[in-house]
Amino acid sequence: MAYTEEELKKELETKEYEYGFYTDIESDTLPKGLNEEIVRAISQKKEEPEWMTNWRLEAFAQWKKMKEPEWANVHYEKPNFQDISYYSAPNKKPKYNSLDEVDPELLDTFKKLGISIDEQKKLAGVAVDIVMDSVSVATTFKKTLAEKGIIFCSISEAIQEHPELVKKYIGSVVPAKDNFYAALNSAVFSDGSFCYIPKGVRCPMELSTYFRINQAGTGQFERTLVIADKESYVSYLEGCTAPSRDENQLHAAVVELIALDNAEIKYSTVQNWFPGDKEGKGGVFNFVTKRGLCERNAKISWTQVETGSAVTWKYPSCILKGDHSVGEFYSIAVTNNFQQADTGTKMVHLGKNTKSTIISKGISAGQSQNSYRGLVQIGSRAENARNFSQCDSLLMGNECGAHTFPYIEAKNKSAQIEHEATTSKIGEDQIFYCNQRGIDTEKAIALIVNGFSKEVLNKLPMEFAVEAQKLLEISLEGSVG
């Protein structure tokens, strides 16, 4: 693995949250609060067709009847939903013909994030759809993709340009009333990405989006919809960073993946939102619903590296509806200081000969709490379903906690399910061994943590893996004295 120690060292020296800046761009923001009028206003601002407005209103009606879930192993002050502004768009609005027209301050922001569009353009094979706050402001590589018939745009644009696809699939995997946050998202989602890969097409490059929360007090409610038509393939990357703010910021995204017959979707996330400071103040609440549907012989693979957020509540799932479909979940969740993460997956086996794999690596340090919560469900018609799950926890220091809550429900005798979980700490003898070979303790820990996480890191596309590795080390910095 290519890690450059010098770079690492530099980053390790920066104690404060490295992406903690705030871009001052004039925004067009709706007043705080949530009611039917606001939902209508969002829809109107986005010039949406009536069916979309009605869909949102229905979701809102459902949401009003729902209660915030409390079963997760996390404790936080619940957001006041009337104290949030549900729409904020950079108001130097859109359609740049070239990058020169983009607000220079915005470009500067991207530079700080290390994702300058200029560089990105040169980087072979990576197309970027950047969601700045709520509206997509720049999309590159569109033309290359268009030649293959691939649609990769903001969801707002998709609602305008490809209503038949959006109408057919939105809410088909995560229904509006699925859960409290999904309902909220369905009512007020501001923007997000849309991707359609036509039949038989292998997307030639990794599709990538970066999400951030920017404007103070604006919750971010992205909606992502990825459709892989029959025999197609796409690898989708999502990276997140957030400016540090004092108040808690709510993020409630919904991601829906649809893999039709013989299609494959790889969805990778590296999440590094502001986790709050060392005293546990501030930080992002990340309550996300991610779910994919596999038709016959299709495959969905979720890979996530979660190092950020004050509170995470996230279970990327696969509905293995089609026969011979495959679901995978590879996760690294790191919590430090006062972070809390309750994350895992659901693998719902419905079709015959379906297979799922779950590899989860939890690393807790500081005074954080890290929970794995997973469900493996084998339906009564799911002949020959196979699941293998492995959940390993690594504890650093004795102020933190690691929790494992796997639910396994089998209703078919031909099911074969294996679940293993271990909890361990970094051994003093391991550290001494490294020391003896000239490796200092901090570096030794980084090495051991990387080794512990390797099975998951290996699943990430190369550029992401390197970045993820750095993130792990930064997140755990100073966690062992």
Place this chain on the structure above:
Amino acid sequence: MLKIENLHARVEEKEILKGINLEVNPGEVHAIMGPNGSGKSTLASVIAGREDFEVTKGTICFNGEDIEDLDPEERAHAGVFLSFQYPVEIPGVTVTNFIKAAINESRKAKGLDDMPANEMLSKIREKSGLLEIDRKFLSRSLNEGFSGGEKKRNEIFQMAMLEPKLAILDETDSGLDIDALRIVANGVNKLRSKENAIVVITHYQRLLDHIVPDHVHVLYNGKIVKSGTKELAFELEDKGYDWIKAENE
């Protein structure tokens, strides 16, 4: 090179080393023998700087410098290498990655840049050949699922890569069959030079057939009770440790 004077060390409340004196010069091979529990491994750990042991009296000087206040990694940077009796497993970290980190950390401590990739590669090739190590072995997780012999061979491979001034081999022969023993011993012998020194800690004489020592010391009850030439090892093999025990009761 190494000069130990009146070294006392304890773990928790128990005194294990009770006044060790030992001097090792460049180019020499010393063997430290003794029955189980005599303090052999403790001596090795104390030289390497393991924190579980507390030095209560005496000094350890390495190249004329008292190393008591040095961290284990600083001792390693100075050129002390310990081949562990029980090498630990580090899951997910490959042998190559580990050795790369170890070499570059030592270089960093000396103000050098990282070793260039091609240089690293050819060095790995050379040293792994020396110890008849398969390339596949290098991409396995460090010591995880290794047989006893593989673990020990890996230790000597790391020693070859790190080129220490002083190598302490703690019971490197235990758990080795005769072929593995020969390979390890050959590896060690090829690394011998006028500039470096080796301390072989062993319970049995058989390793000393292959790595011939200049000096043999017998450690018993925390003290060196006898020193001599390689003939002492044969004598021990002949008479067993009871002879030593009887003399020192």
Place this chain on the structure above:
Amino acid sequence: MDLNEKLLSSFIAFEDKVNVNDEVHEIRTAALKRFEQQGFPTKKIEAWKYTSLQTLLKKDFSIFPSSKSVLEYPEVRQYFLHETETFKIVFVDGQYSSFLSETTHDGVDVCLFSAAIEKSKYKHVVDQYFNKITNQKDALSNLNTAFANEGAYIFIPKSKAPVKPIEIVHFATGTTPQILLQPRNLIVVEENAEVQIIERHQALGNVEAFTNSVTEIFAHKNARVDYYKFQNDSMKASIVDNTFIEQHDSSEVSVHTFSLGGALVRNNLNFYQRGSHINSIMKGVTLGSERQHIDHYTLVHHTQPDCESHQDYKGIYDGRSVGVFNGKIVVDKIAQKTNAFQQNNNLLISDTATVNTKPQLEIFADDVRCSHGCTIGQLDEDALFYLQSRGIPKKEAAALLMYAFANNVLESVRNAALSKRVKDMIAEKLGVKIGFDL
């Protein structure tokens, strides 16, 4: 009148039969109040996610038997461990049967809970231990406490051990067709003392008995307790068995649960470690068939350093049976060097059987070794074929494989007569006539 209301009104009748002026009754009254607030658990409660009492609670259970029935020893001999000598504490429809029992006060006390709460001689023990470790958040434990009056009382003083194992046996006869039984056991094992206990509940004939049992076990320093639960009841009987165990320094308590019979079986097994160098062992073999619903819920709370816990549950489910395993391990911050292991392996035999399993680890200490593993699978077809090809009929071959699957647990039974009995029970349940001692 639903069962809830009936229970509350029965409490008044119950008060006529017991001493209402002592501290025990204060505890009962407080427990009843908690139960009133809680009501019976529903599937909305996480601990009851996979087990519903709704069907059971629709029945018209009586709290008191309608008439006293007498059982002759030959009729029920088969339910005792007659191959070996034992002390016996026997209850028929919740009433003590002196005729079937064999108690003792010779160095140890093996007698009745009702006697212990009445006699001043035992008052200090009851005051010190009664209802001290039950879970007050658990409605059914509270319900049992509210009506606590009868059951086994076992007190093993310092460095003593009873000369033979103790059997606690509960019979339900048909004189009352639907009966709710609530035995309450109190077991105290002092420093360096030892005891082996076998507990069994048996409904005779067609009686629909519902047992809601609570057992409190205290194991002091160096004490050793071996507890065996035989659950081979009729398919009309149901049980919720609540066991709470407090352990002190260097004690070892093992609980084996053999769940073969019963319509609805729910075991709540709770271990609280209150010292160091403690070993807690939980083992189980479950054979589900027909429409049986068998649920094991375990909790081990590691609160002190250097302790161990070992759990091994094997489940085999046939017919339309449902198996549940919910094992929770909590390791407190100060409980460093804990070794906690949990295994749950299941075989699904039929197309219509279900297994739900939910192992949980909650770990707050960093220097621990904790692991849990669980599997769900089916009989190995190749092995089955192999045995058949050697002339073993399919049914017997399958039984052999199932036996082998559960063997880890069976091997740890420390009493030979008991071990044989369990194996016979398994053979009977599987409908084969083979001895498993190969």
